[in-house]
Amino acid sequence: MKIKTIKKVPESAKNVIILAEKKSDIKHLPCEKVIPFMKEGFDKEEIQSVKTPKHNMYVVKTKGADLEKIRKHAHKIHSELKDKEEEIVVVGDNDKDLEAFLEGIYLSDYQFLKYFSDKDKKKNKLRSVKVKGISQKKIDELKNVIEAVLWARNLVNEPVSYLDAERLAMELHKKTQNDGLKVKVLHKKDIEDLRMGGLLAVNQGSVIPPTFTIMEWKPKNAKNKKPIVLVGKGVVYDTGGLSLKPTPHSMDLMKSDMAGAAMMAGTMDAISKNNLPVWVIALIPATDNRPGKNAYAPGDVVEMYDGTTVEVLNTDAEGRMILADAIAYANQYKPEVIIDAATLTGAAVRAIGDKAAIVMGNAPKKYLKDLQKSGKKVHERLVEFPFWDEWKDEMKSDIADMKNIGSGNAGMITAGKFLEHFAKHPYIHIDIAGPAFLESTQDYKGKGGTGFGVRLLYDFLKNL
Numbered sequence: 001m002k003i004k005t006i007k008k009v010p011e012s013a014k015n016v017i018i019l020a021e022k023k024s025d026i027k028h029l030p031c032e033k034v035i036p037f038m039k040e041g042f043d044k045e046e047i048q049s050v051k052t053p054k055h056n057m058y059v060v061k062t063k064g065a066d067l068e069k070i071r072k073h074a075h076k077i078h079s080e081l082k083d084k085e086e087e088i089v090v091v092g093d094n095d096k097d098l099e100a101f102l103e104g105i106y107l108s109d110y111q112f113l114k115y116f117s118d119k120d121k122k123k124n125k126l127r128s129v130k131v132k133g134i135s136q137k138k139i140d141e142l143k144n145v146i147e148a149v150l151w152a153r154n155l156v157n158e159p160v161s162y163l164d165a166e167r168l169a170m171e172l173h174k175k176t177q178n179d180g181l182k183v184k185v186l187h188k189k190d191i192e193d194l195r196m197g198g199l200l201a202v203n204q205g206s207v208i209p210p211t212f213t214i215m216e217w218k219p220k221n222a223k224n225k226k227p228i229v230l231v232g233k234g235v236v237y238d239t240g241g242l243s244l245k246p247t248p249h250s251m252d253l254m255k256s257d258m259a260g261a262a263m264m265a266g267t268m269d270a271i272s273k274n275n276l277p278v279w280v281i282a283l284i285p286a287t288d289n290r291p292g293k294n295a296y297a298p299g300d301v302v303e304m305y306d307g308t309t310v311e312v313l314n315t316d317a318e319g320r321m322i323l324a325d326a327i328a329y330a331n332q333y334k335p336e337v338i339i340d341a342a343t344l345t346g347a348a349v350r351a352i353g354d355k356a357a358i359v360m361g362n363a364p365k366k367y368l369k370d371l372q373k374s375g376k377k378v379h380e381r382l383v384e385f386p387f388w389d390e391w392k393d394e395m396k397s398d399i400a401d402m403k404n405i406g407s408g409n410a411g412m413i414t415a416g417k418f419l420e421h422f423a424k425h426p427y428i429h430i431d432i433a434g435p436a437f438l439e440s441t442q443d444y445k446g447k448g449g450t451g452f453g454v455r456l457l458y459d460f461l462k463n464l
């Protein structure tokens with residue numbers, strides 16, 4: 001989809017959407033004749049459709065509407081026009097409202113059609129959005145962020161038949177060409193040399209070797225002296241391993257178990273394309289989790305990258321095994337803060353469903369507050385859970401330093417406490433198991449991979 005700014009609404013514009021706070025804002029209408037009509041109707045509805053022989057117009061009332069409402073209005077209008085019209089013109093006075101509206105349109109326009117044989121037929125007709133009232137610079141920034149979200153969605157929606165651990169690393173590596181973003185992929189031999197026991201253990205049941213991708217964005221004008229390290233769970237497919245997930249349905253969506261990796265990679269793409277002055281490193285450990293070959297087994301003791309020994313009591317708690325190695329690896333950078341994101345626990349989904357992600361950590365309160373603030377702004381909300389040390393005790397093993405599951409209650413927190421053990425620097429854990437993937441379309445977030453977290457972290461890093 002093309003988005004371009006224009007100076008004047010052309011008289012020939014067929015579909016015009018006006019964001020207006022009050023009646024007098026409707027001056028932009030290309031057709032003078034409808035103004036009297038609009039004056040009468042303005043206060044009635046949040047979205048008003050005005051049809052004249054030449055024009056098809058919508059007036060979106062922004063007074064009293066928060067940004068999320070505007071995004072949802074955009075989704076509604078997009079649904080009406082996507083199959084009918086090639087071009088729409090959007091007019092407004094307020095940057096924030098316009099940005100939210102464009103976000104709604106752009107995100108709603110996402111389709112994952114790769115595997116349809118008649119994809120051309122299925123493709124939305126809408127191709128172009130022209131905007132009056134906002135600078136091209138703002139549009140470019142927004143576009144880069146949204147495209148990073150859509151890329152993250154693609155990665156999540158790709159099945160493991162295409163996107164295995166090696167392909168994921170390749171897809172991330174492609175971003176190397178992108179303006180100074182450095183991407184380095186460690187392969188199985190490197191991972192063995194580093195003795196990343198957690199990642200290697202989970203990979204034992206797979207025929208595809210694991211990968212560990214390091215993405216780094218370090219601009220000269222970075223305002224932070226120590227890097228922010230992001231860690232994303234890249235389990236490209238999760239059967240549960242020998243602790244096999246029960247069928248039916250529980251495995252249907254497990255291609256999405258790398259949504260944390262997609263979130264972090266998407267964030268790196270967005271911040272580098274927009275040249276944010278922050279030093280950020282993303283670590284993406286990746287593998288599938290299968291019961292084949294010499295699969296790791298309940299009862300096994302695994303020596304992790306940092307030397308910690310872990311008794312594996314459930315092979316379906318594999319995300320924390322690969323994340324733990326990556327978090328321990330992050331320590332060498334002496335980071336300001338380590339933030340991981342993962343589709344980690346069913347407990348997180350049961351606690352709050354798909355309307356928010358869960359956040360917890362031992363980092364200074366400021367980081368947790370700022371993350372929540374960004375989450376509210378972009379409507380990728382975070383709910384903070386407690387992170388008390390009592391939960392650590394549940395992770396004690398009879399025969400090793402730790403075990404990989406807790407007692408069954410508060411599973412999202414015991415998982416977080418397990419991971420905290422490996423972080424020697426301020427640490428934040430985000431469980432995105434709920435909002436990362438949606439089984440039905442609610443609004444502009446679409447169906448399938450949502451790309452959750454990219455807009456959130458972009459906003460957080462921009463305002464650091």
Ligand SMILES: [Zn+2]
Pocket residue numbers: 238240289315316317318319
């Ligand atoms: Zn699992």
